Amino acid sequence: MSALNTFTIAEARDKLRAKEVTAVELTQACLTAIEGADALGAYVHKTPDLAMEQAKAADARLASGDAPDMCGIPLGIKDLFCTKGVDSQAASRILQGFKPEYESTVSQNLLDAGTITLGKLNMDEFAMGSSNETSVYGNAVNPWKVDDRQLTPGGSSGGSASAVAADLCLAATGTDTGGSIRQPAAFTGIVGIKPTYGRCSRWGVVAFASSLDQAGPMTKTVRDAAIMLETMAGYDPKDSTSADIPVPNFEAMLTGDIRGKKIGIPKEYRMDGMPAEIEKLWEDGTAKLRDAGAEIVDISLPHTKYALPAYYVIAPAEASSNLARYDGVRFGHRASLAAGDGITEMYEKTRAEGFGPEVQRRIMVGTYVLSAGFYDAYYNRARRVRALIKKDFDDVFAAGVDAILTPATPSAAFGLGEMTDADPVQMYLNDVFTVTVNLAGLPGISVPTGLDSTGLPLGLQLIGRPWEEGDLLNTAYALEQAAGFVAKPQKWW
Amino acid sequence: MSIDTAIAAKVAKLARIRVEEDALPALAEEFNNILGFIEQLNEVNVDGVEPMTSVTPQRLKRRVDVVNDGDQQDKVLKNAPDAREGFFAVPKVVE
Numbered sequence: 001m002s003a004l005n006t007f008t009i010a011e012a013r014d015k016l017r018a019k020e021v022t023a024v025e026l027t028q029a030c031l032t033a034i035e036g037a038d039a040l041g042a043y044v045h046k047t048p049d050l051a052m053e054q055a056k057a058a059d060a061r062l063a064s065g066d067a068p069d070m071c072g073i074p075l076g077i078k079d080l081f082c083t084k085g086v087d088s089q090a091a092s093r094i095l096q097g098f099k100p101e102y103e104s105t106v107s108q109n110l111l112d113a114g115t116i117t118l119g120k121l122n123m124d125e126f127a128m129g130s131s132n133e134t135s136v137y138g139n140a141v142n143p144w145k146v147d148d149r150q151l152t153p154g155g156s157s158g159g160s161a162s163a164v165a166a167d168l169c170l171a172a173t174g175t176d177t178g179g180s181i182r183q184p185a186a187f188t189g190i191v192g193i194k195p196t197y198g199r200c201s202r203w204g205v206v207a208f209a210s211s212l213d214q215a216g217p218m219t220k221t222v223r224d225a226a227i228m229l230e231t232m233a234g235y236d237p238k239d240s241t242s243a244d245i246p247v248p249n250f251e252a253m254l255t256g257d258i259r260g261k262k263i264g265i266p267k268e269y270r271m272d273g274m275p276a277e278i279e280k281l282w283e284d285g286t287a288k289l290r291d292a293g294a295e296i297v298d299i300s301l302p303h304t305k306y307a308l309p310a311y312y313v314i315a316p317a318e319a320s321s322n323l324a325r326y327d328g329v330r331f332g333h334r335a336s337l338a339a340g341d342g343i344t345e346m347y348e349k350t351r352a353e354g355f356g357p358e359v360q361r362r363i364m365v366g367t368y369v370l371s372a373g374f375y376d377a378y379y380n381r382a383r384r385v386r387a388l389i390k391k392d393f394d395d396v397f398a399a400g401v402d403a404i405l406t407p408a409t410p411s412a413a414f415g416l417g418e419m420t421d422a423d424p425v426q427m428y429l430n431d432v433f434t435v436t437v438n439l440a441g442l443p444g445i446s447v448p449t450g451l452d453s454t455g456l457p458l459g460l461q462l463i464g465r466p467w468e469e470g471d472l473l474n475t476a477y478a479l480e481q482a483a484g485f486v487a488k489p490q491k492w493w
Numbered sequence: 494m495s496i497d498t499a500i501a502a503k504v505a506k507l508a509r510i511r512v513e514e515d516a517l518p519a520l521a522e523e524f525n526n527i528l529g530f531i532e533q534l535n536e537v538n539v540d541g542v543e544p545m546t547s548v549t550p551q552r553l554k555r556r557v558d559v560v561n562d563g564d565q566q567d568k569v570l571k572n573a574p575d576a577r578e579g580f581f582a583v584p585k586v587v588e
Contacts, residue, residue, distance in 0.1 A: 101568040197548050211548060240553050309533045320508065327509070329581050334574035343584050348511035360510055364520070365527055367508040368496075378531065383544030385537050390548065424523065425530045441548030466549065 004029035005167045009073050009224040012170055016062055016072045023058035023072030026170070027051050027116050030074045034118060034168050039493040042153075042163040044079055044137045045087040045120040054116040061114050069251075070231045071114030076163045076172040079120045080127055081107045081215075082204040086117070090206040091125045091135040094354025095332045104204025105236045106173065106215045113231045118169050122159025125356045126323065127180055127208045130430035131419060132158025134358045142188055142413050143489040146454045149415040154184030154430075160218045161188040165489060171219040171228055175205060177212045178311055179434030182446035185218055186408035186459030189448040189487060191480070192218045193225045193473070196466045197441035198243035200229075201236030209318035210241075212311075212438040222447065222477045226250035229469060245467065253470035258478045259293030264401040268304035269433060271410065277452050278407045285405055285449050285460045288482035289475070299401060301392040306385050307436040308428060313369050313382035314439075319359075320366025326354060361424065390440040397465050403475045406433050408446040408459035433461060443469045445476045449483035457487065496524040 004026050007015070015021045031048050051074065058072035082088045082100035089095035103111065111117070122140040124132050131152040132140040140158040142151040143166035153162040157174035161184035164172050174181040176194035185192030193216045200215040207213060217228035230251070235244040265286060270279070290296050328334035328350030335349035355363065369378035396404070410432055419427050437444035443466070446459040462479065464472030501521040505512040512520060566579055575582040 098572050101565075101571060198551070237554070237556075241547075241549075241551070243549070243551070244554070303537065306534060306537055309531045312527065313531055313534070324509075328574060329583055330569075331572035332574070337584060341584060343586050344509070346584055347509040351509055352511035355510065360508075361523060361527075363510065364501075364504050364508050365524065368500075368504045368524065368528075369531075371504070371507060378534075380544045381534050381537075381539060382531075383546075384539035384542040385534055387542050387545040388537065388539070390545065423526055425526060428530075439548075 003167070005033045007170055008220045009070070009170050009227050010221070012073055013069050013227070023055040023062065023116065024052065026072065027055035027074045027118070030118055030169055037166055037168055037493050039141065040143060040162050040166055040168070041122055041138055041140045042159045042166065042168055043076065043119045044091070044122045044159065047086055047117055047119045050086070051116050051118050058114045058116060068113040068231070069227050070110060072116065073170050074116040074118050075110065076118050076121045076160060076169040077107055078157055078160050078173050078175060079123050080175050080206045081173060082206065083107055083117065083120065087120060088206070090127070091123045091137055092354065092356070092359065093136045093333055094326045094351070098331050100204070102204060105201035105238060106205065106232045109232055109234060121163055121172055124156035124158065125359050126206065126319070127156040127175055127177055128319070128358050128362055129155040130179070130183060130427050131155045131416070133416060134356050136356065139416050141416065143493065144188060144413060144456055145489065145492055146456060151413040152187065152416050154187035154413065156180040157184050157218060161185055161190060164188070164190045164218050164220060166493070171217055171224055173215060173232070174218040175213060175215045176438065177208050177315060178438050179431040181216050181218060182434045182444055182461055183409050183430055185446040186448065186457070187413040189457030189485065189489070190218060190220060191222050191225050191445065191447055191476070192216065193229060193445040193469070194437065194443065195229060195233060195469050196443045198241050199233045199443070199469065201234070201239040201242045203236055203238040207322040209315040210322060211318060212315060222473055222480045223251060223254060225445070226254055226473045243467070248470050250470045250473050253474050254477045255474060256478050256481055258289065258475050261294045261402045261475060262400050263289050263294045263296050263475070264299035264396055264404040265296060266299050266301045266304065266404060266406060268301050269406045271432065275411060278410065278458065281450050281458050281460065282405070282407050285479060285483070289405065289479060292478050292482055297401065299396050299404070301396065301436070303385065303388045303392050304436060307389055307439055308432055310382040310385040310389065311431070311435045311439060312365070312428060313378050314386060316362040316366030317370050317379050318366070320363045320370060323359070323363055326351065358424070386439050389436055393440045393442060402465070403472055404463040406461045406463065408433060408461040412452045412454070412456035412458055437463055442466055443472050445472060447476050447479050447483070448485040449479065450485065451487055496521045496528065
C-alpha cells in the first residue's frame with residue numbers, strides 16, 4: 001500500500017470503510033509528512049494534538065457505521081478561515097495572536113462531517129497576491145522544482161496548493177477572489193474549484209472583497225473536489241448572500257459522459273504574446289473534449305479585456321471598506337504609542353505597522369476610487385463594466401453553451417523573487433484568465449492537463465453555468481480522464 | 494489624472510495609514526501606474542448600463558427583529574489589545 005498521506009479522499013473513504021486503515025493512521029502519516037516539510041512553508045500553525053483527538057473521534061464514528069464521506073479525512077485549512085481557538089491571522093501581522101471564539105461555517109461544515117484539522121496554511125496577506133510572497137510568515141514554496149530555483153506555488157492559496165501537491169494533507173480549503181484557488185492549483189498540478197458565488201458561506205472567512213470572495217476545495221482529483229465541495233457548501237443564515245438552494249450529490253454526477261455537451265472556446269482568451277506551450281495545452285484539451293464527444297464552438301466574450309482593470313477597482317474598493325475594521329481596538333495588533341498620541345495616531349501607526357505593502361497599496365487605491373469626486377468615474381464605471389462582463393457570459397450560456405474552456409494561467413510557476421522589482425500590474429496579470437469568473441459569479445475549475453518543456457505542471461480552466469457545479473465537475477472529470485495527468489513532484493524538501 | 498504627493502498624502506490620511514513624507518513620491522508613482530491601468534475602462538461604452546449591485550439576482554432574506562445573540566462580553570473582549578472593566582480601552586477621544 002502506498003504511503004497513507006498520498007491517498008485521495010475517495011481512496012481513504014473506501015479504505016476507512018473496508019477497515020484497511022484508520023483515521024488515526026491517516027492523520028499520523030500526514031503529521032509525519034508535515035514535520036519533514038518545513039522547507040515548503042505550507043503550514044503556519046500546526047495543530048497535531050487537535051488532529052489526533054479529532055482522528056480518534058472519527059474512528060469511533062466510523063465504527064458506529066453511520067459516518068459521512070468526509071469522516072476521518074485529514075485536511076489543511078487556509079489561514080483565512082477563522083478556526084475556534086486556533087490562530088487565524090490571514091497571514092497578516094495585524095491579526096497576530098488572534099484566536100477566534102468561533103468557527104467559520106465552511107470549516108464547521110467540514111468538522112461536522114468528521115474531518116480532521118492538521119493546521120493552518122500559508123497564503124498571501126489578506127489573500128492579496130498571486131505568489132504567496134506577501135505573507136507575514138514568509139513564502140510558501142512549490143514542491144515542484146526543475147532547477148536551482150525555488151518556485152512559487154501561486155497565490156493567494158499558496159500554502160494550500162503546496163500542501164496538497166506535496167501530500168501534506170489529503171485535501172485543503174482555499175478561497176478565490178480573482179483566481180486564488182485556480183491559479184495555485186494550476187501551478188502545482190492539482191485540482192481547484194471556485195464554486196458559484198453564494199454556494200459556500202462566507203461567514204467566518206476573513207473578508208477581502210465581499211462581492212467576489214468564495215471558498216472552495218483544493219484536491220488531488222476532480223472526484224475529491226466533488227466530494228469535498230458537497231460538504232463545504234450549503235445555505236447559511238449567517239451569510240445573507242449564501243444561496244438557499246439544495247446542494248446536490250456532486251460525486252454521483254461524475255459519469256464522464258460529455259457526449260453532446262457544447263464547449264465554448266473564447267477567442268478573446270488568445271492573448272498577444274501567449275506562450276506557445278499554453279496555446280498547445282489549450283488546443284490539446286479542446287481536442288480531448290471533442291474526442292470525448294463534446295461539440296466545440298467558437299465563442300466571443302467581448303469585454304474580457306476590461307475584466308482586470310474592473311477588478312482592480314472593485315476589489316480594492318471593497319477591501320478598503322472591509323479592512324477598516326483593523327483599527328487596533330477590538331482584536332489584533334496595536335502599535336505602541338508616543339506620549340500625547342490620540343486615537344488617530346493609534347489608527348495610523350497600527351495600520352502602518354500591521355499591514356504589508358501590497359495590502360496598504362490596495363487599501364489606498366480603494367480609498368481613492370471611492371473618494372468624493374472619483375466614485376462615479378472609477379467605482380460606478382467599474383460596476384457598469386462588470387455588468388457587461390456578466391452579460392457576455394449570460395449571452396453565451398443562453399446560446400446553449402454548457403461550459404467554456406480556457407487556459408488557467410498565462411505561464412507555469414515562476415521563481416520566488418522574480419517579480420519583486422516588477423510593477424504591481426505585472427503580478428496582477430496572473431489572474432487574466434480567472435478574474436472574469438469572479439466578476440460574473442460563475443463556477444470555475446482548474447484541472448492539471450500537462451507539463452511544460454521543463455517539466456512543470458500546467459492547467460486548463462473550465463467555466464460553468466451558475467449553480468451547475470455538478471455538470472461542470474463532470475466535464476472536468478472527462479477532461480481529467482482524457483489528459484491522464486499523473487505526474488508528482490520529486491521530493492527534495 | 495495624475496496623482497501628486499499631496500493627493501497621495503490625502504489618500505493615506507483618509508485610509509488611516511501613516512506614510513512617511515519621504516515615501517510619498519514612490520507611493521504617488523505606484524498609484525499612477527495602477528490608475529493608468531484602470532483608465533482602460535474609459536474605452537467601454539457603458540451608456541444605459543446599470544452598475545451591478547448583486548452578481549446573482551437575489552432578494553435579501555428578512556428575519557424577525559428580535560435579539561438572538563448576546564451575553565458574550567468575555568468572548569467579545571478576549572482578543573482586544575487593551576480591555577478594562579468590561580470595555581475596549583483606547584486613547585483619550587474627547588478633550
